[in-house]
Structures are given as C-alpha cells and as structure tokens.
C-alpha cells in the first residue's frame with residue numbers, strides 16, 4: 001500500500017493508524033505541522049483495512065435518527081460558563097457520564113501546552129477539557145483506549161471535531177449502547193506547528209491559556225496567556241493567532257473542503273456558540289456565553305432530558321438556530337495568502353508572519369497596478 005488517501009483530503013483523524021493490524025502506520029508531521037499517515041511498506045500486508053476505515057472514503061450510515069432538535073442553552077452556574085467557551089453545556093454532559101463511573105475523552109493541553117486528546121475519569125479533571133483549543137488535537141492511541149473501555153462495558157463520552165467522531169465510529173465499526181459522542185460546529189483546525197511557534201514566543205513559564213477569555217465579553221474572541229509573572233490578554237483585532245485562525249491562514253488543507261460539515265451528523269449531540277441569539281431572543285444574551293445544542297439522535301435527546309435542569313433553555317427552530325452559524329454545513333474559504341503564511345512560517349516571528357501574510361506582497365501590488373493600468377489603456381483605446 002502506497003497511500004491511504006490524497007494528503008489534501010486527509011483530516012488526520014488517526015482511524016487508519018488505529019485499525020492497522022500490523023501497526024505499520026505512523027502519523028508523521030508534514031511541513032505545515034499536521035499529522036499524516038505514513039506506511040511502512042515492508043510490514044504492510046495489503047489488507048486494505050486502512051483505506052476502508054478512512055472516514056473520507058466511507059459514508060457512515062446514520063441510524064437511530066430523529067428529527068433534529070435545536071436548543072438555546074445557558075448553564076445556570078456562571079462559574080462553569082466563565083470556564084467554557086460557549087454556554088457551558090459540555091461540562092454537564094461530562095458530569096452525567098462521570099456520575100455513571102464512565103470515562104470522558106476530549107481535547108486538553110499536555111505539559112508543553114500542545115493540544116491532544118486525553119481521558120478523564122473524575123470530575124476534578126473536567127477543567128482539563130473545558131474551553132475550546134483552536135488547534136488540531138492529536139488523537140494518538142485514544143481510539144484504542146475508547147474501544148477497551150467500551151469492551152469493559154463502561155459508559156464513554158467521546159468529544160471532538162466532526163471528523164474525529166466519524167473517524168472513531170468508523171474505527172469501532174459497530175454501535176455500543178454505552179458510547180455517547182458529542183461534536184462541535186467546527187470552523188476548521190489550525191496547525192499545531194503554528195501554535196507551537198506562537199506560544200514559543202512568550203517569555204517565562206506558561207501557566208494557563210484560554211482561547212476564549214470572556215473579560216471583554218463572549219462575543220469578542222480574546223486570547224489569554226498567563227505566565228509566571230505576566231498576563232497577556234488581547235482581543236481578535238490585536239491577537240495574531242486568533243487572526244490567523246479566523247482569517248483561515250493556518251487551517252488544515254482538508255478543512256477548506258470538509259465533508260463532515262452537515263446538519264445530520266453521526267454524533268449524538270452537536271454543540272456550538274449560539275451566534276446571533278441577540279437577534280432571536282435577547283433574554284438569552286448577556287455576553288457571558290450562550291450555547292446552541294443540536295440533539296442528533298434519540299440517545300442524545302434522552303441524555304439532554306437528564307441534564308436539562310442545569311440550564312436556562314428552550315427549543316428554537318433549526319433554521320433560526322443556524323442562520324448566523326454557516327460553519328455547520330459550509331467549509332470556510334481558502335485564504336489565497338495561506339501559502340505565503342506557511343512558506344514563511346520558519347522565517348518570521350508570529351506577529352510579523354501574520355502581518356506579512358495579511359499585507360499584499362510588493363510583487364502582488366505591482367501586478368495589480370499593472371493590470372489596472374492595462375485595463376485603463378484598453379478602455380481609452382476602445
């Protein structure tokens with residue numbers, strides 16, 4: 001086997017890595033910093049399990065489907081909302097599973113503030129998974145661990161991006177009654193290499209990071225990096241990591257044509273920010289964080305029934321709910337300057353890298369001026 005999938009389509013979900021019976025697939029960082037499968041051809045037995053398990057090659061069937069139910073929700077506990085990116089729904093789903101002696105899987109920071117999937121089994125650890133980390137999370141051997149827990153008949157909550165959920169389900173290959181999955185509406189995932197560069201430029205030991213600090217309000221994206229002796233806090237208009245994320249410079253190639261963005265998902269629950277809620281029902285907007293919850297399956301519906309007393313919430317029709325959140329089923333546009341960003345990633349400091357990528361290069365400017373002059377001359381000459 002030479003290749004599982006075209007690199008431009010690979011979302012790095014690790015399903016191929018986990019399924020390989022010969023352990024001959026490694027996940028290697030490409031030059032942009034994203035993990036991609038690499039096959040040791042000497043060990044490969046051509047069983048094709050990697051290609052047939054890849055969720056990009058596969059359309060998973062969605063059974064247990066009910067009509068989608070969309071809900072606006074605000075956690076009644078303001079402390080939870082403060083630590084969460086949106087309205088703090090994830091925390092209550094996690095609490096529900098942990099109350100059943102289950103395991104919760106999600107994205108957290110390791111000791112070097114790299115983002116990776118990890119397992120928690122105690123409520124005292126929920127803080128590790130709370131809050132969005134706008135970086136592609138490394139799955140590693142997590143799918144194997146999830147399967148082990150399910151085979152031990154444990155309750156498991158697996159949370160992640162839509163492609164990670166499809167990767168897991170495709171790897172497992174069957175339904176487990178005690179498996180709950182929760183995905184997000186996903187803008188796209190930034191490069192771990194870009195992230196490493198950005199945090200590497202902070203002085204002192206980093207103690208904590210929030211990509212969605214709410215000091216200036218939920219509506220304003222703010223990055224907070226707390227070090228030994230200083231705190232950095234900047235909103236989107238000043239923070240260059242958030243700019244490179246939301247201007248689509250540093251996203252994985254597959255995110256610009258994501259096939260996992262859709263209304264009907266294989267997950268049980270989809271979570272998101274309820275953008276535009278102030279135009280729909282002002283009662284649910286206090287700028288401290290409001291969630292959009294989409295119940296995808298009966299299982300998701302039943303789970304939400306058990307936790308709904310934790311929220312101020314009501315049902316909203318789906319069309320209104322997603323009106324201001326196009327990322328649910330539309331990929332973001334490829335930024336034409338993305339190649340400038342990655343070409344220069346090892347050359348400049350992060351702030352300069354983003355500024356330079358935003359600004360047109362002089363050559364591009366000259367070409368544009370030339371084209372304008374040529375157009376004018378053509379018009380004058382008829």
Ligand SMILES: Cc1cc2nc3c(=O)[nH]c(=O)nc-3n(C[C@H](O)[C@H](O)[C@H](O)COP(=O)(O)OP(=O)(O)OC[C@H]3O[C@@H](n4cnc5c(N)ncnc54)[C@H](O)[C@@H]3O)c2cc1C
Nearest residue numbers: 084085086087088089090106107130131133159187272273
């Ligand atoms: C990369 C990314 C892009 C997103 N894009 C959008 C968007 O375009 N529109 C929108 O409305 N919402 C988006 N979200 C979702 C939103 O930011 C919140 O994560 C979501 O609403 C849950 O909020 P909460 O308050 O319930 O819980 P929180 O405590 O804020 O969320 C924690 C949950 O997020 C998961 N998580 C955190 N970081 C990652 C990661 N890197 N990869 C996978 N899972 C992660 C954790 O595993 C946990 O399940 C995005 C999130 C991420 C991580």
